[in-house]
Amino acid sequence: MSEKLSFDGKVNYVVKSKPGLDKKLIEEISFNKDEPVWMRELRLKSLDFFLKRSNPVFGVDISKLDVNEIIPYLKPDAEKSGSWEEVPENIKETFEKLGIPDAERKVLAGVGAQYDSEVVYQHIKDQLSRLGVIFLDMESAVKEYPELVKKYFMRAVPPNDHKFAALHGAIWSGGSFVYVPKDVEVPMPLQAYFMMASPGMGQFEHTLIIVDKGAKLHFIEGCSAPKYSVINLHSGMVEIYVDEGASMKYSTVQNWSKNTYNLNTKRALVEKDATMVWVSGSIGSAKTMLYPTSVLKGKGARAEHMNITYAGNDQHMDTGSKIIHVAPYTSSKVDARSISSDGGWAFYRGLLKVLPTAHHVKSTVECSALMVDDASASDTVPIIEVMNNEADIGHEARIGKIKESQIYYLMSRGISEGDAKALIVRGFMEPIVKQLPLEYAIEFNRLVNMKFTSDLG
Amino acid sequence: MTSVEYVTPTFYTPFDYTLKDALNLGNVEWRRPFIEKYMDTGFPKWKRLNLSEFFVKPLKPYKGEPFSGSVLYKKSVKSFNDDTFNDMMNRDFNGSHLKFTLMSKAFFNTGFFVEISGEGEFLAKYDLNENPTTVENSLVVVKKGAKATIVREVKGNGKLNVGTTLFLIEKGAKLEFFNILMAPSTPLMVDSNLYILKENADVEVYDIILGGEKVASHHRFELTEHGAKSRLTSAYFENGKERADLQYELIHEAPKTYGKIIGNGVINDESYMVFRGLTNIKREAFDANAEESGYTLVLSPNARADAIPSLRVRNHSVSAKHSASTGSLDDDKLYYMMSRGLSKRMAMQLIVEGMFNPIIDIIPVDDVKRDVKDELSSKI
Numbered sequence: 001m002s003e004k005l006s007f008d009g010k011v012n013y014v015v016k017s018k019p020g021l022d023k024k025l026i027e028e029i030s031f032n033k034d035e036p037v038w039m040r041e042l043r044l045k046s047l048d049f050f051l052k053r054s055n056p057v058f059g060v061d062i063s064k065l066d067v068n069e070i071i072p073y074l075k076p077d078a079e080k081s082g083s084w085e086e087v088p089e090n091i092k093e094t095f096e097k098l099g100i101p102d103a104e105r106k107v108l109a110g111v112g113a114q115y116d117s118e119v120v121y122q123h124i125k126d127q128l129s130r131l132g133v134i135f136l137d138m139e140s141a142v143k144e145y146p147e148l149v150k151k152y153f154m155r156a157v158p159p160n161d162h163k164f165a166a167l168h169g170a171i172w173s174g175g176s177f178v179y180v181p182k183d184v185e186v187p188m189p190l191q192a193y194f195m196m197a198s199p200g201m202g203q204f205e206h207t208l209i210i211v212d213k214g215a216k217l218h219f220i221e222g223c224s225a226p227k228y229s230v231i232n233l234h235s236g237m238v239e240i241y242v243d244e245g246a247s248m249k250y251s252t253v254q255n256w257s258k259n260t261y262n263l264n265t266k267r268a269l270v271e272k273d274a275t276m277v278w279v280s281g282s283i284g285s286a287k288t289m290l291y292p293t294s295v296l297k298g299k300g301a302r303a304e305h306m307n308i309t310y311a312g313n314d315q316h317m318d319t320g321s322k323i324i325h326v327a328p329y330t331s332s333k334v335d336a337r338s339i340s341s342d343g344g345w346a347f348y349r350g351l352l353k354v355l356p357t358a359h360h361v362k363s364t365v366e367c368s369a370l371m372v373d374d375a376s377a378s379d380t381v382p383i384i385e386v387m388n389n390e391a392d393i394g395h396e397a398r399i400g401k402i403k404e405s406q407i408y409y410l411m412s413r414g415i416s417e418g419d420a421k422a423l424i425v426r427g428f429m430e431p432i433v434k435q436l437p438l439e440y441a442i443e444f445n446r447l448v449n450m451k452f453t454s455d456l457g
Numbered sequence: 458m459t460s461v462e463y464v465t466p467t468f469y470t471p472f473d474y475t476l477k478d479a480l481n482l483g484n485v486e487w488r489r490p491f492i493e494k495y496m497d498t499g500f501p502k503w504k505r506l507n508l509s510e511f512f513v514k515p516l517k518p519y520k521g522e523p524f525s526g527s528v529l530y531k532k533s534v535k536s537f538n539d540d541t542f543n544d545m546m547n548r549d550f551n552g553s554h555l556k557f558t559l560m561s562k563a564f565f566n567t568g569f570f571v572e573i574s575g576e577g578e579f580l581a582k583y584d585l586n587e588n589p590t591t592v593e594n595s596l597v598v599v600k601k602g603a604k605a606t607i608v609r610e611v612k613g614n615g616k617l618n619v620g621t622t623l624f625l626i627e628k629g630a631k632l633e634f635f636n637i638l639m640a641p642s643t644p645l646m647v648d649s650n651l652y653i654l655k656e657n658a659d660v661e662v663y664d665i666i667l668g669g670e671k672v673a674s675h676h677r678f679e680l681t682e683h684g685a686k687s688r689l690t691s692a693y694f695e696n697g698k699e700r701a702d703l704q705y706e707l708i709h710e711a712p713k714t715y716g717k718i719i720g721n722g723v724i725n726d727e728s729y730m731v732f733r734g735l736t737n738i739k740r741e742a743f744d745a746n747a748e749e750s751g752y753t754l755v756l757s758p759n760a761r762a763d764a765i766p767s768l769r770v771r772n773h774s775v776s777a778k779h780s781a782s783t784g785s786l787d788d789d790k791l792y793y794m795m796s797r798g799l800s801k802r803m804a805m806q807l808i809v810e811g812m813f814n815p816i817i818d819i820i821p822v823d824d825v826k827r828d829v830k831d832e833l834s835s836k837i
Contacts, residue, residue: 061459316458345458356758371773374740377458380779384764389755389785398778399770 021068023047026170033139033173036146039153046159046169053163058349059318060287065233065261067167128186134179135190138206141177148179152208156239156267156295164263168204168237175205175236180215180246189218189251189437207238211246211274220437221252232260234285240268242276244298249277253440255284258314262288272298272327279435281444282319283310291349293322296330296358307336308432308444311344311376320349320382325358325391334365337432339425341372350382352393359390367397370428372421422449465554467499470511474564478516482566487537491563501554505731505763506671506702508645514590514616519567521587528577528605533568533594542570545596545623552621552649553673553704561621561649565594572598573605580608580822585615585640593620599630599658608635608822611646612832618646618669626658628682634662635820639832641668641699649675654685654714663816664691664703666722667832672701680707680714680742687715692816693722694809694836695730695760702731705749709742709775720751721812724760733765734779740771749779754812756786756805806837 026047030040055062128135134145142149159169176192192207211217221238234256242248248268256262262285268276278292294303305321323332338346348367369378380397402424410420425448426433433441475496479488500511524530536542552558561568566588571579583591591611599605611618618640626632638646646669652660666672678687687707695701707716716736724730734749753762764781786808794804813833820826 055461057461057463059461061461314458316460318460345460347460359758369768369770371770374771374773376773378768378770380766380768382764382766382781384781384783385761386753386755386763386783387761388758389760390758391755392782392784394780394782395764395766396778396780397766397768398776399768400776401773 021047021050021170029171029173035142038150039142042154042159043170046166049160049166050163050170053160053166055163056289059289060261060316062261062263062287067233131184131186132181133184133186134177136177138172138175138177138208141208145177145179148210149177149208152210152239152241153206154237154239156241156269157237157265161265164235165237165265168206168235168265172204172206172237174203175207177207178209178217178219180211180217182212183214184212185216186218189220191220191437203232203234203236205236207236209238209240209248209250211240211242211248213243214245215243216247218249218251221250232257234260234262234264236264238266240276242268242270242274244272245274246271247275249279250292251279251436253281253283253436254288254290257284258286260285262290264288264290266290267293267295268303269295269297270301270303273300274298275302275304277304278306278321279432280305280307280319281433281436281440282308282317283444285317286314287316287318289318291320291322291351293324294332295324295326296332297326299327299329301327301330303332305332305334305336306432306435307334308429309336309338309346309348310444311338311340311346313342313344316345316347318347318349320351322351323353323363325354325361325363327357328359328361330358331362333363334367335432336365336367337429338369338378339372339429340369340376340378343375345377345379347379348382348397352382352384352395354386354388354391354393356387359388361391361393363391363393365395368428369397369399370425371399371401372425466502467556468502468509469499472513473511474513474516474560478513479564482516482518482564484534484537488563491559495556495559495563498556498559500556503673503702505729506673506700508671516564516566516590516592517588519588519591521584523567523581523583524569524579525582526577526579528571528573528579530569530571530579533565533570533596536570536596539570541572541598541625542596545625548623548651550621550623550649550651550677552651552677553647553675557619557647557673558621558649560619561592561594565592567591568594570596571605571607572600573603574600576604578606578608578821580825581610582825583611583618585611585613585618585643587613589614589616591615591618591620593622595620595622597622597624597632599624599626599632601627602629603627604631606633606821608637608820608825610637610639610825610828612639612828615640615643618643618648620647621649622651624650624652624660626652626654626660628656628658630655630658632658632660634660635665635825636662637665637667637825637829638669638672638674639665639667639829641670641697641832641836643669644671645669646672648673650677652676652678652687654678654680654682654687656682657684658682658686660687662687662689663819664689665816665829666691666693666695666701666703667829667836668695668699669701670699672699673704674701675704675706677706678708678716680709680711680716682711683713685711685714688717689719690816691718691720691722692813693720693730694725694813694833695722695728696725696836698727700729702733704733704735706735707737707747707749709736709738709745709747711741712743712745714742714745716745716747718749721753723754723756723809723812724762725756727757727759729761729763731763731765732781733767735767736769736777736779738770738772738775738777742772743774745772745775745777747775747777751781753783754786754808755783802837806834809833809837
């Protein structure tokens with residue numbers, strides 16, 4: 001798979017910023033984007049927090065990551081395209097190499113494909129406009145809907161939340177903005193593809209989704225990156241506001257190249273009787289830290305987190321979920337699964353917090369980990385904090401291997417050992433993988449098959 | 458690959474023990490290296506236990522005789538020439554926090570050294586009313602094939618209780634250990650225990666915690682050789698503004714080792730309980746079997762229960778699992794009991810006793826058994 005993603009696409013860059021993070025650079029970025037004053041101030045304030053704050057005191061080792069080495073902002077000479085025909089040839093080539101099917105490129109009119117830091121392709125389907133749904137790249141949203149964006153931008157995750165939230169606030173670029181008006185059910189999933197295509201390039205896309213009262217949305221985010229030798233950093237942010245009675249599903253697959261530091265922040269604020277569902281698959285990157293968060297603010301709010309993490313050779317995946325029950329009668333469910341193989345390290349880190357105000361809460365957290373061999377590592381650290389006496393909380397975790405008897409059983413029915421292992425691993429992932437969009441489900445399964453059948457010739 | 462581990466921040470205070478405090482405790486020369494290290498080490502800033510300051514309490518030699526039993530024992534102060542004692546004392550062990558295990562070694566005013574061959578029982582009963590500051594440093598060696606029962610009780614209203622107990626359980630030996638902390642108005646109790654299990658050694662620990670305003674309890678099982686087996690059952694009941702941080706560690710270093718931790722308890726009023734379980738299965742530990750479970754019954758809307766169960770697994774031929782849950786005494790359960798003529802208080806008592814009785818019943822010393830029952834009923 002990584003072979004397929006390796007390529008030497010040549011792109012002409014209009015602006016190539018010098019390495020180094022300072023006030024001047026941030027002002028330059030803001031100026032180039034022609035941003036309102038409040039956004040420039042938010043960037044500067046974030047930079048301030050970033051410079052002051054220390055690295056996280058847990059998680060992956062980021063001592064080799066020098067943020068200054070990463071050229072934080074690059075702008076391809078492609079203008080924003082209204083239709084597929086206007087997308088530059090070399091960028092199309094990159095899509096080709098990423099294996100995005102032709103039909104999909106054209107049919108999915110709701111796709112925003114991110115090339116470097118700039119959204120190059122953004123087409124809003126007529127149908128969406130008719131429904132009053134706003135689906136824009138983030139930069140355009142700042143200009144076209146300043147009041148709406150200002151009200152929500154970095155409110156769920158304030159710039160001083162942690163060091164990489166601050167970094168993101170200072171240099172964010174690209175991303176999607178979605179607003180679904182009251183009682184509107186978006187009939188198809190909205191998709192955004194992100195990709196990195198320049199050596200030493202950071203990706204700091206910001207996704208802001210507002211689902212108004214009683215509305216419904218499924219948003220799909222996928223990442224693919226070609227393979228590079230220079231350290232790559234991805235520090236994106238997703239903020240979701242799910243208003244009263246609304247329903248939101250956010251599916252994501254991250255498949256960054258094996259040299260990427262993926263330090264991502266995702267958070268949803270969930271109001272009364274609203275539902276938030278996170279489906280996350282992490283297969284790529286060198287090191288990942290990602291803990292999608294649901295803050296259950298309104299009475300009866302509900303969150304569901306489904307994670308699948310695959311840690312292969314040289315990968316350290318520190319993933320998990322965070323749920324904060326603020327209001328009464330809220331409920332949550334976590335199903336986290338991981339596979340570690342070939343010396344990979346899968347680390348589940350979770351936080352479940354039930355505040356004193358959140359009575360009659362129900363929550364279950366389940367973690368399961370499959371270790372394929374002895375070179376790999378699997379850790380589970382779920383933290384549970386319960387601050388009242390009317391909460392029913394359950395947590396379970398187990399770590400295990402593929403049982404010999406299962407393999408024996410399958411082999412006795414004429415299946416090779418490799419196929420048998422792949423079958424069992426696929427079965428283990430299935431409940432979560434089936435929640436993913438079809439193309440990612442296929443990709444996941446293909447990955448597993450490759451792993452086990454090639455290992456054993 | 459390495460990961461970034463959280464390091465507990467520390468603080469220093471000018472009001473700390475110094476060499477001077479050890480002078481009237483005897484054997485200053487033996488203590489000296491530990492005192493030096495102690496003075497270089499800061500106190501942990503414990504977030505959950507809310508420990509951010511420390512005031513020295515006067516240290517005096519222990520008054521009274523806390524030890525009895527069928528086995529031969531020496532007091533710690535009389536064990537300085539023993540090689541096993543010194544080897545074990547110099548072993549790296551942080552316990553709840555290095556500052557407190559060093560405090561035990563540097564400033565202990567009581568403690569025992571028990572070596573058991575054959576079969577034997579030993580009882581240590583500390584009275585904090587008479588000795589408000591009790592700093593203990595102890596070692597238990599259960600010799601090859603021996604069978605030992607140890608009961609340790611800390612009781613009364615004191616100012617500070619710090620204890621470190623090391624256990625060496627040799628090949629095929631068996632240990633049953635009852636550790637009972639019940640000193641409700643003692644501001645700080647820090648208890649650290651290390652168990653080193655050799656081939657086929659078998660350890661069963663009962664950790665009973667009934668107060669101390671702030672209690673840190675730490676038990677670490679190092680399953681160092683083939684077939685070692687350990688089980689820990691803890692029972693706790695916290696009320697008032699009590700806080701307790703229980704930390705249980707299973708370190709599987711060898712094949713076919715077995716570890717199990719079960720923690721059950723009740724919290725009431727504004728109390729706060731932290732249950733931490735760490736299972737660490739090293740690469741060499743083929744066919745290891747580890748299990749942790751915790752259940753906390755929360756009786757008051759202002760009480761708080763945290764669970765931090767961690768699993769760290771480096772060998773894939775293992776069975777490792779953990780579970781944690783909290784529950785409330787909901788209206789249905791109460792209604793059911795009350796409809797059968799029980800008052801609310803009696804219903805609560807029944808539930809609490811249901812949790813504790815299985816452990817109380819097997820405490821081998823009658824007056825300790827009575828003490829625990831009395832303390833429990835006064836808490837209800």
